[in-house]
Amino acid sequence: LVRCRDLRKIFVMGRQRVAALDGVNIEIPEGSLTVIMGPSGSGKSTLLYLLGGLDRPTSGSIEVAGEQLEKMDENTLAVYRRQKVGFIFQSFNLVASMTALENVAFPLRFSGIGGAERKERSRGLLRQVGLENRSHHRPTELSGGQQQRVAVARALVNRPAMILADEPTGNLDTTSGLGIMRLLSDLHRSGKTVLVVTHDPRMLHYATNRIFLLDGKVVTEQEYQAA
Amino acid sequence: LVRCRDLRKIFVMGRQRVAALDGVNIEIPEGSLTVIMGPSGSGKSTLLYLLGGLDRPTSGSIEVAGEQLEKMDENTLAVYRRQKVGFIFQSFNLVASMTALENVAFPLRFSGIGGAERKERSRGLLRQVGLENRSHHRPTELSGGQQQRVAVARALVNRPAMILADEPTGNLDTTSGLGIMRLLSDLHRSGKTVLVVTHDPRMLHYATNRIFLLDGKVVTEQEYQAA
Numbered sequence: 001l002v003r004c005r006d007l008r009k010i011f012v013m014g015r016q017r018v019a020a021l022d023g024v025n026i027e028i029p030e031g032s033l034t035v036i037m038g039p040s041g042s043g044k045s046t047l048l049y050l051l052g053g054l055d056r057p058t059s060g061s062i063e064v065a066g067e068q069l070e071k072m073d074e075n076t077l078a079v080y081r082r083q084k085v086g087f088i089f090q091s092f093n094l095v096a097s098m099t100a101l102e103n104v105a106f107p108l109r110f111s112g113i114g115g116a117e118r119k120e121r122s123r124g125l126l127r128q129v130g131l132e133n134r135s136h137h138r139p140t141e142l143s144g145g146q147q148q149r150v151a152v153a154r155a156l157v158n159r160p161a162m163i164l165a166d167e168p169t170g171n172l173d174t175t176s177g178l179g180i181m182r183l184l185s186d187l188h189r190s191g192k193t194v195l196v197v198t199h200d201p202r203m204l205h206y207a208t209n210r211i212f213l214l215d216g217k218v219v220t221e222q223e224y225q226a227a
Numbered sequence: 228l229v230r231c232r233d234l235r236k237i238f239v240m241g242r243q244r245v246a247a248l249d250g251v252n253i254e255i256p257e258g259s260l261t262v263i264m265g266p267s268g269s270g271k272s273t274l275l276y277l278l279g280g281l282d283r284p285t286s287g288s289i290e291v292a293g294e295q296l297e298k299m300d301e302n303t304l305a306v307y308r309r310q311k312v313g314f315i316f317q318s319f320n321l322v323a324s325m326t327a328l329e330n331v332a333f334p335l336r337f338s339g340i341g342g343a344e345r346k347e348r349s350r351g352l353l354r355q356v357g358l359e360n361r362s363h364h365r366p367t368e369l370s371g372g373q374q375q376r377v378a379v380a381r382a383l384v385n386r387p388a389m390i391l392a393d394e395p396t397g398n399l400d401t402t403s404g405l406g407i408m409r410l411l412s413d414l415h416r417s418g419k420t421v422l423v424v425t426h427d428p429r430m431l432h433y434a435t436n437r438i439f440l441l442d443g444k445v446v447t448e449q450e451y452q453a454a
């Protein structure tokens with residue numbers, strides 16, 4: 001279960017304050033597939049960063065599976081990020097000096113899993129996203145959509161209980177995008193909690209829950225459609 | 228007029244050869260709005276890079292407004308890029324140390340246009356993409372879709388005759404994305420030649436020409452739909 005209470009993230013720039021999240025109250029059931037939608041700049045990535053322990057709230061609380069994230073110190077957050085969450089970044093964040101295979105295997109480095117099995121598991125995920133013949137390409141030797149798919153594979157290699165996906169199909173054609181949506185849906189049906197930020201309405205078909213954001217606040221679907 | 232004859236781009240990696248473009252023949256009429264579609268990895272960005280003078284073909288010819296790009300030396304290509312083309316990158320390529328306003332104004336640095344007018348023109352474009360109140364944010368202080376819109380504004384500030392847009396709405400919600408499509412269509416109707424790589428079928432509504440790519444080759448719409 002994920003529960004956010006009066007969650008705020010305020011960015012201060014000189015004398016200007018940007019309320020990226022402006023008092024958000026959310027409950028996400030365990031094992032749900034939740035789609036998060038909203039206009040550009042409405043706070044979706046900020047919300048995902050806070051849920052993934054990649055940033056700290058300005059105020060408010062975040063409970064994930066009984067743990068309070070806002071109370072964790074940096075080391076505890078690092079363990080949480082590594083063990084509990086698989087994060088697919090909107091801008092991929094691949095390591096430029098590593099190949100696709102090395103990028104996918106990277107989260108396993110502290111897992112205690114041996115080299116052969118790390119390689120096997122990483123290869124399997126690259127195959128699942130259609131990139132088995134791009135394993136030895138570095139990010140600059142991959143198309144935009146191929147980089148996005150490597151980012152998807154990397155987020156899954158640790159078999160995390162919760163997957164946070166930020167626009168995972170933004171750079172993909174209809175067919176490749178559908179493949180990724182189905183992959184996320186399969187993971188959901190295998191028991192994982194999946195949160196997907198997307199502007200692709202096809203993802204709603206797979207959703208058990210929906211959240212709509214407008215200017216850093218949660219709104220109803222009606223308010224969102226009316227905007 | 229843009230004319231490609233038997234255009235090839237082969238990447239060599241050790242003993243492996245990747246034919247990103249595999250003998251492409253294209254004619255793009257001046258003043259057209261051409262949509263380029265194809266699966267992830269089919270060669271769309273590679274084609275745009277060659278047309279924009281950002282990379283060189285392995286073989287074949289590229290004629291743009293009577294000039295042969297494959298015959299240009301590096302300095303001539305640099306002038307071509309700066310004066311004839313506005314390029315919107317799939318991964319934005321913004322300068323991290325500059326604000327949104329500075330990023331948009333950057334292509335004007337050799338234009339001979341005075342500081343006040345550079346600022347005025349850049350502000351106007353940021354307003355057109357809905358970002359006038361984000362002028363002083365740096366890329367890391369912008370959402371993904373906001374960064375994409377800064378990249379769009381920057382490509383237009385030099386008032387180039389040809390605009391090459393690589394997935395310009397991939398990170399935008401329905402409404403913001405429609406705004407960018409209309410902006411590109413307006414530029415087209417004002418006389419510019421516009422090429423848009425996209426997987427958003429809404430763009431076809433504004434297109435005067437269509438190109439479909441599959442595995443580095445041009446195919447018919449039928450072959451593309453059947454794939």
Ligand SMILES: Nc1ncnc2c1ncn2[C@@H]1O[C@H](COP(=O)(O)OP(=O)(O)OP(=O)(O)O)[C@@H](O)[C@H]1O
Nearest residue numbers: 141143144145146238247267268269270271272273
């Ligand atoms: N520097 C490189 N070295 C080796 N292969 C490359 C290189 N750059 C691109 N490729 C390969 O060339 C093919 C075409 O790449 P390109 O970026 O043009 O695809 P695309 O159609 O733009 O895809 P997407 O829709 O995913 O952005 C891809 O299969 C990619 O892996």
Ligand SMILES: Nc1ncnc2c1ncn2[C@@H]1O[C@H](COP(=O)(O)OP(=O)(O)OP(=O)(O)O)[C@@H](O)[C@H]1O
Nearest residue numbers: 011020040041042043044045046368370371372373
């Ligand atoms: N470091 C920062 N400093 C100042 N403002 C910021 C910072 N990071 C984000 N913002 C602002 O916070 C708001 C929310 O950003 P966020 O990235 O969460 O939006 P988003 O919903 O993911 O948008 P998109 O759909 O375009 O990716 C935006 O208006 C953005 O300009």
Ligand SMILES: [Mg+2]
Nearest residue numbers: 045090370371
């Ligand atoms: Mg975002």
Ligand SMILES: [Mg+2]
Nearest residue numbers: 143144272317
């Ligand atoms: Mg591309």
